[in-house]
Amino acid sequence: MTATPPYRVALIGCGRAGLPRARAFDMHPQCRVVALADTDAENLEFARAAFGAPGYDSYDELFANEQIDIAAAVLPVAPNAGAVAAAAEAGCRAVFCEKPLTARLADADWMVEACGSRGVPLVCGVVISSHADYQKAYALAAAGEIGAVRRINLYEGNGQGGCHGLNLARRFAGRGQVDCVIGRVQGDPHSDYEQAHAEGAAEVGAVGGYIRFANGVECFSSWEDVGWRGIEIIGTEGMICNSNNTGLGLRLFKSGARSAGLREVEGVFSEYVEEDRGYDEEGWRDPGSTMKGIVQELVDYLQGGQPPGATSGDDMRHALEIAIALRESQRRGHAAVELPLADRSLAMYPVRARWEYKKEVYGREWYMEQMTMAKKP
Ligand SMILES: NC(=O)c1ccc[n+]([C@@H]2O[C@H](COP(=O)([O-])OP(=O)(O)OC[C@H]3O[C@@H](n4cnc5c(N)ncnc54)[C@H](O)[C@@H]3O)[C@@H](O)[C@H]2O)c1
Structure with a gap:
């Protein structure tokens, strides 16, 4: 090497x-x-x-x-x-x-x-979750900037094996072990497919529920109940939140005197702006x-x-395990499911166009146009 x-x-x-x-x-x-x-x-x-x-x-x-x-x-x-x-x-x-x-x-x-x-x-x-501002936010939460993290509210469907929201929640919970989950899914809990790979086949759809981490942090995850996708990390002395699907626009609030409620601390994170992804x-x-x-x-x-x-990769493994456990809970009549899951044969497949090769799913014409979006010939 x-x-x-x-x-x-x-x-x-x-x-x-x-x-x-x-x-x-x-x-x-x-x-x-x-x-x-x-x-x-x-x-x-x-x-x-x-x-x-x-x-x-x-x-x-x-x-x-x-x-x-x-x-x-x-x-x-x-x-x-x-x-x-x-x-x-x-x-x-x-x-x-x-x-x-x-x-x-x-x-x-x-x-x-x-x-x-x-x-x-x-x-x-x-x-x-890899964005520099999110990494700053994990460090602030771990350092006690919002007091002790108690609760995480997640608003999203947790597709792709929970690789966005569930992974973020676990990062803010200190990358800790999950004790147990109680979950529900939007579609058929007995499907192994987030979205059906064949017409008429069953799909899981969105995944959500209650996730309790061993350190006491509780996460509540739901979909379609608010009109944005986001996360709120609630600590004993403040809150970090975001309401868009980028690494930008995180916000930090700290509690003042009891009657004053939360006040925003400005200038900690980058503001949300559309990234200028031009061509060189x-x-x-x-x-x-x-x-x-x-x-x-x-x-x-x-x-x-x-x-x-x-x-x-380990973060994503844990996120996938939490997503599968939430579905497993509904399979068991919404019983609490303890982690780690013993049955490692359990699976949740992403949409067909991610699992398989997109040129075969969408056709060559669409595909080659996409290629030239990365680099002009
Ligand atoms: N993070 C993001 O925002 C983001 C955005 C787009 C795609 N992705 C992910 O990136 C990955 C690739 O996406 P894509 O749209 O380029 O996929 P794709 O379907 O276009 O396939 C990518 C390439 O892999 C090749 N390939 C397939 N099987 C192979 C094998 N066994 N060995 C070697 N090459 C093989 C294909 O020929 C193709 O050129 C996916 O996992 C997708 O989820 C992530």
């Missing part, structure tokens, strides 16, 4: 999301995209032309031929587990994998173990501040710094 930068980056999955993720690495002065793998020859060629790196039609072949520092798996969700395990086994020093992590708890365990047992950080997804002179769309932040954290880590604070 490379002792000094530039760090050698491999992109596994050179599709519509893979190109901008790889671009974020390639534009960092201490990283270089040096190898590409994709089962679709057309996408592989597109990426080869964009990065000027050798292409392989499987990640096994790539790892057999290349020494890689950072592997980025940006695949349909189905092949994620095998690709992440292969990257760790091949000696990569850090792995990035898009979200959702996977569908089956046993596969999540495999991915986390394959990386963790080798001391390899596994960062998962360009998700708002090479035709690349800006990969976005969260992804660029993840790249920087991985570089800092490889240079001897702290493990990344961005959302990890």
